Amino acid sequence: MRELFHDQLESIFDDLAAICSQVEVAVASATEALLKGDAEIAERVISADLEIDRARERVEDTAFSLLSLQAPVAGDLRVVVAALRMVTELERMGDLSVHVAKIARLRVPNIAVPDEIRPIVSRMAEVAEDMVARVKDVITERDVTAAIAVAKDDEEMDQLRRRSFTELLSDDWTNGVEAAVDVALLGRYYERIADHAVSVANRVVYIVTGEYPAALRA
Amino acid sequence: MRELFHDQLESIFDDLAAICSQVEVAVASATEALLKGDAEIAERVISADLEIDRARERVEDTAFSLLSLQAPVAGDLRVVVAALRMVTELERMGDLSVHVAKIARLRVPNIAVPDEIRPIVSRMAEVAEDMVARVKDVITERDVTAAIAVAKDDEEMDQLRRRSFTELLSDDWTNGVEAAVDVALLGRYYERIADHAVSVANRVVYIVTGEYPAALRA
Numbered sequence: 378m379r380e381l382f383h384d385q386l387e388s389i390f391d392d393l394a395a396i397c398s399q400v401e402v403a404v405a406s407a408t409e410a411l412l413k414g415d416a417e418i419a420e421r422v423i424s425a426d427l428e429i430d431r432a433r434e435r436v437e438d439t440a441f442s443l444l445s446l447q448a449p450v451a452g453d454l455r456v457v458v459a460a461l462r463m464v465t466e467l468e469r470m471g472d473l474s475v476h477v478a479k480i481a482r483l484r485v486p487n488i489a490v491p492d493e494i495r496p497i498v499s500r501m502a503e504v505a506e507d508m509v510a511r512v513k514d515v516i517t518e519r520d521v522t523a524a525i526a527v528a529k530d531d532e533e534m535d536q537l538r539r540r541s542f543t544e545l546l547s548d549d550w551t552n553g554v555e556a557a558v559d560v561a562l563l564g565r566y567y568e569r570i571a572d573h574a575v576s577v578a579n580r581v582v583y584i585v586t587g588e589y590p591a592a593l594r595a
Numbered sequence: 596m597r598e599l600f601h602d603q604l605e606s607i608f609d610d611l612a613a614i615c616s617q618v619e620v621a622v623a624s625a626t627e628a629l630l631k632g633d634a635e636i637a638e639r640v641i642s643a644d645l646e647i648d649r650a651r652e653r654v655e656d657t658a659f660s661l662l663s664l665q666a667p668v669a670g671d672l673r674v675v676v677a678a679l680r681m682v683t684e685l686e687r688m689g690d691l692s693v694h695v696a697k698i699a700r701l702r703v704p705n706i707a708v709p710d711e712i713r714p715i716v717s718r719m720a721e722v723a724e725d726m727v728a729r730v731k732d733v734i735t736e737r738d739v740t741a742a743i744a745v746a747k748d749d750e751e752m753d754q755l756r757r758r759s760f761t762e763l764l765s766d767d768w769t770n771g772v773e774a775a776v777d778v779a780l781l782g783r784y785y786e787r788i789a790d791h792a793v794s795v796a797n798r799v800v801y802i803v804t805g806e807y808p809a810a811l812r813a
Contacts, residue, residue, distance in 0.1 A: 441673065448666035455659065458679065465680070546773050554775045555764050561776040565783060 382447045385439065389460050390516060392436045396467045397513035397577075399429050403474035404509055404570060408502035410481040411563070412495070414488040422478035429471035436464040452587065459580045463516075466573040470509065473566045473573075480559055489559045491552040494544050498560060501537045501567040504530055508574035515581050525590055527578040534571040538564045600665045603657065607678050608734055610654045614685045615731035615795075617647050621692035622727055622788060626720035628699040629781070630713070632706035640696035647689035654682040670805060677798045681734075684791040688727065691784045691791075698777055707777040709770040712762050716778060719755045719785040722748055726792035733799050743808055745796040752789040756782045 403422050410419035440461050443449070449457060480489050490498045508530050515524045541564045544550065545557045583589050621640050628637035658679050661667070667675060698707050708716045726748050733742045759782045762768065763775045801807050 441676070444662075444672055444676075445668045448668070450663045450666070454662055458659070458662075458676070461676065462683070465683075542776075545776060550772060554768060554772055557772045558760075558763060558775055558779040561779055562783065565780065 382443065382449060382453065385443050385447075386453075386456065386460075389436055389439055389443070389457075390519075392432065392439070393460060393463055393467065394513050394516045396429060396432045396436070396464065397509060397516060399425070399432065400467055400470045400474065401506060401509045401513065403429070403471050404477075404502070404506045407474040407477035407481065408499075408506065410478050411489060411502075412499060414481065414485050416482050416485040419478040419482040419485070423475050423482075426471050426475050429468055433464050433468040437461060440464075456584050459584050463577050463580050466577050470570050470573045473570050476566045477563060480563060484559070489556070490563070491556050491560075493552070494541060494560055497537055497541050497544065498563060498567075501534060501541070501564060504534050504537065505567045505570045505574070508534075508571055512574045512577050515578050519581060519585050521582050521585050524578040524582045528575045528590070531571050531575045534568055538568050600661065600667060600671065603661050603665075604671075604674065604678075607654055607657055607661070607675075610650065610657070611678060611681055611685065612731050612734045614647060614650045614654070614682065615727060615734060617643070617650065618685055618688045618692065619724060619727045619731065621647070621689050622695075622720070622724045625692040625695035625699065626717075626724065628696050629707060629720075630717060632699065632703050634700050634703040637696040637700040637703075641693050641700075644689050644693045647686055651682050651686040655679065658682075674802050677802050681795050681798050684795050688788050688791045691788050694784045695781060698781060702777070707774070707781070709774050709778075711770070712759060712774075712778055715755055715759050715762065716781060716785075719752060719759070719782060722752050722755065723785045723788045723792070726752075726789055730792045730795050733796050737799060737803050739800050739803050742796040742800045746793045746808070749789050749793045752786055756786050 403425060406418050406425075407422045409415065410422060440457050444454075444457055447453075483489070508527055511523060511527055511530075514520065515527065541560060545560060550557065579589055621643060624636050624643075625640045627633065628640060658675050661675055662672075665671075701707070726745055729741060729745055729748075732738065733745065759778060763778060768775065797807055
């Protein structure tokens, strides 16, 4: 019984890591669509999101069946519930990539991000994508040190967001209101992807150690 | 055993309804701070959020103890897991109210929302607050009809958001980039509060009927 439980739990974690890969592609492709102004890539991100939703449903079904049939208690129970929360957050990261792709699509044949703020937006996207990639490893390896390191990247994201506001609101901003609104919302979407990445990483720390990282408690 | 389970479940729902009241106050007060440019009210929203976080922790503890000690299966299990998700969403609605309050605080002694767009932002806030109030009743009464009606309000929110973009991006917008960015982000926050309200209402439908409203499936 215990062995079966752990096999099934392992398969949930494999699925979570696979969803993380899908999210990584979504973030990378949405960013490519955004920075190239490519409607086709944007469409691909939007339609691929359905697969992430379905993968989430499969994980939820497995987790419920595990809870129903095995009735885990204490630590095991918390692990399964943590997995249910992780899959919700991963799905949300997919949704946020879709929001990025939709802004890209809305501005085609133009590019939503003006040249002068491109380095900051581009770096935000890189940080987000990197965090998602590392969360995938954290899930696969259950690596607490790597999980805690994910939160460090989030600090860079916060700095980038502040820098983007400084640019948008400076007297030198000549790109108008539309571009400013787009960049503010894009910043919000990448920031939320990063927040969720930290949260998923923290749940892995919890699963391994039984405690959330104190400094990071959300 | 069954009776104990249902008593404990009932107490979880009472707690969820109480948190919903706290969120209702948070949304209303954040809006008041925003539209009056009142830093003191904004501070109050920000510090009161800690109480919502603590109330969430209490609900989570009760739910875990219920799962551990009673090992519910099938429908009962899904109800407890739904309650865990509802509390996460309610807490998030509190966080979003804090975001509104922080924009208000940032602009004091000015008011973040320019007069010409005040009717739209003000209506967004009303819709959000009304949705939260109705979700509280939905939780208390387990009223499926009322739950489905919450989703209707969300359509008005989407329309308001579109109208706000039309205003921000029109040639007549004379309030500059900063106000436009503030209003775009405020619109996003109220929209997300509304989304979460719909989601919580849908979970009540699920708890009562065993199915999510098809048209509303998220």
